[in-house]
Amino acid sequence: MMISSLLARKGVRVVTVQPDQPIRQALALLAEHNIGALVVVDPGARPIGILSERDIVRAAVRDEQAIFDRPVSALMTRNVIVGVPQDDLASVGATMTEKRIRHLPVVEQGRLVGIISIGDVMKAQRDQYQGEVDTLQFQLIGEQDRPAARA
Amino acid sequence: MNRPGTARAPLRVAIVGAGPTGYYAADALFRQPGLVVEIDMYDRVPTPYGLVRAGVAPDHQKIKSVTASFDKVAANPRFRFFGCVDVGRHVTVDELRAHYHMVLYTTGAQTDRRMGIPGEDLRNSHPATEFVAWYNGHPDYRNLTFDLSQERAAIVGVGNVAVDVARILCRTPEELAATDIADHALEALRASRVREVYLLGRRGPAQAAFTNPELKELGELADADVLAVPEEVELDDLSCAALERSGDRATQKKVELLQAYARRRPAAKRRRLILRFLVSPVEVLDDGTGAVGGVRLVRTKLYATDTGTLQPKPTGEFDDLPVGLVFRSVGYRGVPLAGVPFNEQWGVILNEKGRVLDLERKEPVVGEYTAGWIKRGPTGVIGTNKPDAAETVACMMEDLAQDRYLRPASASRDAVERLVRQRQPHCLSYADWLRLDEVEVARGREAGRPRVKFTRIDDMLAALGRGERRE
Numbered sequence: 001m002m003i004s005s006l007l008a009r010k011g012v013r014v015v016t017v018q019p020d021q022p023i024r025q026a027l028a029l030l031a032e033h034n035i036g037a038l039v040v041v042d043p044g045a046r047p048i049g050i051l052s053e054r055d056i057v058r059a060a061v062r063d064e065q066a067i068f069d070r071p072v073s074a075l076m077t078r079n080v081i082v083g084v085p086q087d088d089l090a091s092v093g094a095t096m097t098e099k100r101i102r103h104l105p106v107v108e109q110g111r112l113v114g115i116i117s118i119g120d121v122m123k124a125q126r127d128q129y130q131g132e133v134d135t136l137q138f139q140l141i142g143e144q145d146r147p148a149a150r151a
Numbered sequence: 152m153n154r155p156g157t158a159r160a161p162l163r164v165a166i167v168g169a170g171p172t173g174y175y176a177a178d179a180l181f182r183q184p185g186l187v188v189e190i191d192m193y194d195r196v197p198t199p200y201g202l203v204r205a206g207v208a209p210d211h212q213k214i215k216s217v218t219a220s221f222d223k224v225a226a227n228p229r230f231r232f233f234g235c236v237d238v239g240r241h242v243t244v245d246e247l248r249a250h251y252h253m254v255l256y257t258t259g260a261q262t263d264r265r266m267g268i269p270g271e272d273l274r275n276s277h278p279a280t281e282f283v284a285w286y287n288g289h290p291d292y293r294n295l296t297f298d299l300s301q302e303r304a305a306i307v308g309v310g311n312v313a314v315d316v317a318r319i320l321c322r323t324p325e326e327l328a329a330t331d332i333a334d335h336a337l338e339a340l341r342a343s344r345v346r347e348v349y350l351l352g353r354r355g356p357a358q359a360a361f362t363n364p365e366l367k368e369l370g371e372l373a374d375a376d377v378l379a380v381p382e383e384v385e386l387d388d389l390s391c392a393a394l395e396r397s398g399d400r401a402t403q404k405k406v407e408l409l410q411a412y413a414r415r416r417p418a419a420k421r422r423r424l425i426l427r428f429l430v431s432p433v434e435v436l437d438d439g440t441g442a443v444g445g446v447r448l449v450r451t452k453l454y455a456t457d458t459g460t461l462q463p464k465p466t467g468e469f470d471d472l473p474v475g476l477v478f479r480s481v482g483y484r485g486v487p488l489a490g491v492p493f494n495e496q497w498g499v500i501l502n503e504k505g506r507v508l509d510l511e512r513k514e515p516v517v518g519e520y521t522a523g524w525i526k527r528g529p530t531g532v533i534g535t536n537k538p539d540a541a542e543t544v545a546c547m548m549e550d551l552a553q554d555r556y557l558r559p560a561s562a563s564r565d566a567v568e569r570l571v572r573q574r575q576p577h578c579l580s581y582a583d584w585l586r587l588d589e590v591e592v593a594r595g596r597e598a599g600r601p602r603v604k605f606t607r608i609d610d611m612l613a614a615l616g617r618g619e620r621r622e
Contacts, residue, residue, distance in 0.1 A: 004497055005528040011503035012494065013513055085497075087460040088358075094397055095459045104458070113496070131535030138220070138534070139213045 003092055004085035006124050007106060007114040014105075014115050016041045017051060019073035023059075026051055026072050037103040039115055040076045047105045047112050049076035082107050083116065089128075093121045154554060155252050155562075161187040161229065162551065163562050165247045167238045167488070168257040169194035170201020171533045172523030174221040175540035176255055181227055183548060189229045189564060191251075195237035196290060197579045197611050198587070199225070201259060203533065205289040208315040209330035210322065212601050217533055225581045231564070233571050234579035235608065241574040244490040250567040252556040253518045253547055256491060256500055256507070257540075260483035260524040266307060270435030271479070274298075274442040279306065279316045279480035286319055286340075288333030288606035298442075299343035301475030305446050307432055308480035309352035310360040316478050318368065320348050321375035321422050331591075331601045348375075348424045349472060353431040353451055353463045356383070356409045357390040357402050366408050375422035379413040383428040389453050389461055429453075430470065431463060435477055445473040483529035492516070500525050505543025506550075518557035520547055577608070583615055590614050 017026050017038040026038055030053065040049035055075045060067050067075075081099065083092055083106045096104060096118050106114040156162040164180060166173045169192050180188045198204055200218050207214050225232060238244065247254045263278035265271060275298050284292035304320060306313045319327070324341040332340075352359055356379075369377045386394070386406060394402055409426065417423065430448040438444025448470045451463035485500070487493035492501040492510040500521040501508045507519040522543040523536045531539075550556060561567075571578055579587075587605060595602035605611045 001530045002528075005530045008494065008497040008499045009502055009504055009527045011508050011513055012496075012501065013503075081457045083458045084456060084460075086462065087456055087458045090397070090399075091393070091456075091460040092458045095457075127538040128531055128535055130538050131531050131533070134534035134537055135214075135217070135532045138217050 001089040001124065001128060002085060003083055003087050003089055003106065003116055006089070006116050006120050007085065010114060010120070012114075014039060014112055016045075016112065017072050018043075019048065019076070020071050022069050022071060023056060023075060024068040027056065027068075036117065037115070038072075039105045039112055040072055041112060045112055046110055047080060047082060047107060049073070049078045050080045050103060050105065051076040052103065080105060084108060085113065089121065089124055092116070093125060096121060154551065155556070156186045156188065156551065158187050160562075161189040162253070162556075163189050163251045163559070163564075164191075164547075165251040165254045166190060166192045166257060167247075167254065168192075168201065168259060168523075168525075169199035169232065169234070170257060170259050170523065171203060171217070171221070172257040172259070172536040172540050173201070173255075174224050175537045176257060176522050176544055177230060178220075178224045179541050179544040180547070181224065181229075183544075186548075187229070189231075190227075191231045191233060191564075191567065192225075193233045193236050193238050193242075195235070195240075197235040197577075197584075197608055198605075199232060199234065199581070199584055205284055205287045206312075207287075208283075208319065209287065209332035210318065210326065211315075212330070214533070222585075230581070231568075232579070232581040232584065233575075234584060236571055236575050236578050239489045242571060244488065246570065248518065248557055249560050250562065250570070251518075251559055252562070253520060253551075254557075255543065255547075256488060256519070256521045256525055257523045258486070258488060258525045260498070260529040261486045262484050263479065264482040264484050266432060266479050266481055268432055268434055270437060270443070273435055273437055274440075275301065275475060276435050276443050276477040276479070279308070279312050279478040280483065282316055282478055283312060286332050286336035288336070288604040290606055290608050293333065293335060293606040297339065298476060299339055299345055302344055303347045303349070303474040304345050304476035304478065305349040305351055305432075305472060305474040306478045306480055307351050307446075308482075309350055309426075309428075310480060310482075311362070311365060313350055313478075313480040314361045314365050314369070316480065317348050317350050317424055318372070320345050321372050321424050323374045323421075326373055329600060331595065331604055333604055333606050335606065345476070346422050348422065349474065350424070350426050351430055351432065351446075351448070352426075352428045354461060355387060355390050355428050355453060356406050357386060357394055358453075358461055359405065359409075359428070363401060363405050363408065366405060369424060369426075370408070370412060372420075372422075372424070374420045375424050376415070376417040376420045377412050377424045377426065378415060378417065379409050379426045380428075381410075381413040383430075384409040384413045384426075387453055389455055393459065393461060429463065431465060433465075433469070436471065438475070443475055443477050445471050446477060447471050483524065485525045485528070491519070497528055499528055502526055505539075505546050515550075515555075517550075517555050577612055577617065579611070579615075587611055587614060
C-alpha cells in the first residue's frame with residue numbers, strides 16, 4: 001500500500017508555519033487544529049523543518065518566559081525526513097518507528113502535499129490487517145461462525 | 152427539531168454504488184443502536200456486488216462467497232436496490248439531495264492508470280481492467296474483442312489484477328469451463344493461440360504486490376510452466392537488508408518460491424508464464440501496421456528513498472521483448488461524479504475521513520459522504536473496505552447528532568421510487584436480482600459450473616419477463 005492512500009482521505013489541508021513567525025502563533029495553530037506538529041515552509045512552500053509539541057516543551061523548560069516571542073526557526077527540527085506519495089506504508093511505518101518520528105511531511109516535486117502522523121500509519125496498518133483477517137475468516141469458516149457477525 | 156432516525160421519520164440514505172463498500176456501509180448503518188434508517192442503493196449496472204462480480208477472477212469462487220453476507224444486508228425490509236440506474240444520467244446528484252438526508256458515494260475506482268509511454272494506444276494494447284470486465288461479463292464490456300491469435304502477451308504490473316489476467320490467459324479451456332467466466336470469453340479463450348505470457352515488475356521479487364497463495368497458484372496451472380529469470384530473483388543488498396530488518400517471513404517465503412520457479416525445468420507444458428522483475432517498459436513498439444510488435448524494457452536498479460522505500464530507477468540498459476499483445480495493469484483510478492468535488496491529485500472524491508469537502512473552502516459539504524476506493528484510492532482486499540466504511544458511518548452519526556444533514560423537500564420512499572422508475576423503466580430491484588441469480592445458478596448446474604452469467608441487459612429483462620425494447 002502506498003502512503004498516497006492515507007493522504008487521500010485527509011482532505012488537502014496541511015497546517016504550515018513560516019520560519020520567522022513567533023512561537024506564540026505556532027502554539028495557536030497547534031491548538032486550533034488539534035494537531036501535534038507544524039510543517040515549516042519557505043515562501044516557495046518547500047518544507048524546511050518541522051516544529052513539534054516536543055520541540056516547544058523542551059524549549060519551554062530551558063527558556064521559560066522568553067519562548068513565546070522566539071521565531072519558529074529557532075526551535076524547529078531541521079534535516080527533516082520527508083516522504084513521497086509512492087512510498088510503501090510498511091517502509092514508512094518501520095522508519096518512523098525506528099527513528100522515533102511522529103510526523104512525516106510528504107512532498108511531490110519539492111512541493112508539500114501532506115503530512116502523515118504515526119497514528120495515521122498505525123490506523124492504516126490496523127485496517128489493512130483487519131480487512132485481511134476478515135476476508136480470510138470469511139473464506140475459511142463462513143459468515144455464520146464468525147464471532148464478529150453475531151456482535 | 153425532529154431529528155430523523157425514528158420509526159415515524161427514518162433517516163433516509165442513498166448509497167451510490169453497489170460494491171462491497173456500499174454493503175459494508177449499509178450494514179454499519181443498520182447496526183446503529185436505536186437508529187431507524189432507510190437505505191436505497193443505486194448502481195449503474197443491473198446487478199449488485201461491484202467488483203466481486205465484475206472484478207474477482209472467475210477461478211476464485213471462494214472469494215465471491217462474501218456475497219452471502221451482502222444478501223443478508225439486502226434482506227432488511229428497509230433496504231432497496233435500484234439497479235441499472237446511473238446517477239448523473241437517470242437521476243442527478245441534486246435530485247438525490249432533494250430526496251435523502253444523506254448521500255454516500257461508493258463508486259470505486261472505475262478506470263485504469265495509464266503507463267504514460269509512447270505506443271500505449273497501439274492496436275492490441277489494452278488496459279487489463281477492460282479484459283477483466285470482459286471475461287467477467289460486465290454488460291458494458293462484453294462486446295470488446297482481444298486478438299488472442301497472438302502467441303506472446305505481456306502484462307505490465309505484478310499486482311493481483313495482473314496475476315489474474317496471467318492466470319486466465321494460461322488456463323486450459325477445461326479449467327476455465329469449470330468457472331463462471333462469461334460464455335463469450337470462454338469461447339474466445341478456447342481458440343486462444345497465446346502460448347507465452349510475461350508478467351513485468353518494475354521492482355524486485357521482494358516488492359511484488361501479489362500474495363504467496365496467488366504465486367503458488369501460478370505454479371499449479373494444469374498446462375502452463377511458470378518460470379523466472381534466475382538473476383532477476385536474486386535479492387539485491389538493499390532488499391536483503393530491508394527483509395532482515397523487518398523480519399517479514401511472508402516476503403521471505405515469496406522470494407524463496409520465486410527462486411524455486413527460476414530453478415524449475417520447464418515440463419514441456421503447452422504454455423509458459425515468465426515472471427520478470429527489475430524491468431520497466433519505456434515504449435510499446437509498433438509492428439509496422441499500427442499494432443503491438445513488442446515492448447522496449449529498461450532494466451532498473453533499486454534505490455532507497457528517505458523513508459526506506461525501495462524504488463526503481465532506470466539503468467540505461469535496454470531489452471526488446473517481442474510480444475503481440477499488451478495488458479497494462481499499473482493501478483486503478485477513480486472517475487469524478489458530476490456535481491461532486493473531486494481531488495485530481497489522488498483520483499478520489501475530495502474528503503476528510505469520508506466527509507466530502509467543498510472545493511473552495513475545503514469544509515465538509517452537509518449530508519455528503521464517501522467510502523471505499525473512491526475515498527482512499529485502490530488499495531487493500533475486499534475486507535479492507537469494512538473499517539473504511541465504518542469510519543465514514545461514524546462521521547455520519549456524529550453529524551446526525553449535531554443536526555448536520557440535508558433537509559430533503561420530499562423525504563418519502565414512494566416519491567423517489569416514482570422518480571427513478573419514470574426515468575429508468577427498466578430499473579431492477581433486489582428481488583429481480585435474486586431471481587436472475589437463481590436462473591444463473593440453475594443454468595450453471597446443468598453445465599457443471601457455479602453459474603452461467605447474463606451479460607446483456609436485454610437478456611436479463613427477458614428472463615424477468617420484461618422483454619420490451621430498452622431505451
